[in-house]
Amino acid sequence: MKKINVIALLLFFVALVAVFTLKTPQTRAIQTSVMNVLSPFIRMGAHAQNQVHEVVSNPVDAARLQQENESLRREMNRLMIFEQKYHMTLEENNKFRSMLGYRQQSAFKLTAAHVLRRSASNWWTTVIIDKGSLDGIGTDSPVITESGLVGKTGKVAAHTSEVILLTDEECRVAARIEGTQAKGILSGERGGFETRPDLRLRFLDRTLKLEPGANIYSSGDGGVFPAGLALGKVKAFEFKDISGEAVVDPAVNFGLIEDVFVVHMDSLVQP
Incomplete structure (x- = not known):
């Protein structure tokens, strides 16, 4: 790298540090302008970081979700069986009630x-x-x-x-x-x-x-x-x-x- 380019780069960093460290009204205006320029890049970087974290953590979450899904499926099957037994018991109870009523009202010994x-x-x-x-x-x-x-x-x-x-x-x-x-x-x-x-x-x-x-x-x-x-x-x-x-x-x-x-x-x- 040419000597003049190195000097220019150092001056740029010095100016940048000065802008973000000095507390004068002029530097605050410059700081705001710079932050507006850098803000989209900061958001893009944060989004990319979140995606990387999601990719890394997905295998654990997928396993957990699969376990939860299996547990819910078993619970649903259990409730369906319980509901069927309930309706069968209710139907049988109604049948026996009806038979008992008929027997009590009958003129015959049954x-x-x-x-x-x-x-x-x-x-x-x-x-x-x-x-x-x-x-x-x-x-x-x-x-x-x-x-x-x-x-x-x-x-x-x-x-x-x-x-x-x-x-x-x-x-x-x-x-x-x-x-x-x-x-x-x-x-x-x-x-x-x-x-x-x-x-x-x-x-x-x-x-x-x-x-x-x-x-x-x-x-x-x-x-x-x-x-x-x-x-x-x-x-x-x-x-x-x-x-x-x-x-x-x-x-x-x-x-x-x-x-x-x-x-x-x-x-x-x-x-």
């Missing part, structure tokens, strides 16, 4: 039972319940829910019983059509494993004026089923060779039954 098993091969014909002879259950006892007639008991063991469903063609019920004097015999019909079979109300008068939606109830005739149990609603009326026949949509959803009541035969009061 034993509550739970469906233990049903086979795919006889889905629409029978179920097994967890009550038997030691619980006072006998053969041919009506089985009901709040919605209506489910069927009747078949084979009975000490602690379990078979229930023959109303959708089985072997379960026949004397029935009447609401709002008319018409009576017939209601029974199921053999169906496939996946298709819910309709009920059939047979031996009706061919001249009967029957509209869809009419309610069907047990008539009490025959001595097995008490009168007034809901059986279903009329879907259609068909003309057969010598009689009429109604297609009936069941009152009970047989595909979803879980809990039932067995009516004690000694409590039945026939009209």
Whole structure:
């Protein structure tokens, strides 16, 4: 470097030091001007320093954030499971409250039972319940829910019983059509494993004026089923060779039954 350039550089630094150390009004004005010029460079330097610090500290922060995220995910899953259990418990509690209310209001002596098993091969014909002879259950006892007639008991063991469903063609019920004097015999019909079979109300008068939606109830005739149990609603009326026949949509959803009541035969009061 040339000697004159070195001298000029030294004079510049001396002047700069003087400007930032002297306290005269003139130097303060110069200091302000210089600071205005240098301010953008100072801010850029501070920003670059912060970026460098962030890059250096990111691995630690990322690990911490990952741990927090995993902890929050586990907590969320736990709360979701808790919420599901809460809703299941609430639903079950409401169901039992409803069953208890129905039992208390019923004119019959009832034993509550739970469906233990049903086979795919006889889905629409029978179920097994967890009550038997030691619980006072006998053969041919009506089985009901709040919605209506489910069927009747078949084979009975000490602690379990078979229930023959109303959708089985072997379960026949004397029935009447609401709002008319018409009576017939209601029974199921053999169906496939996946298709819910309709009920059939047979031996009706061919001249009967029957509209869809009419309610069907047990008539009490025959001595097995008490009168007034809901059986279903009329879907259609068909003309057969010598009689009429109604297609009936069941009152009970047989595909979803879980809990039932067995009516004690000694409590039945026939009209």
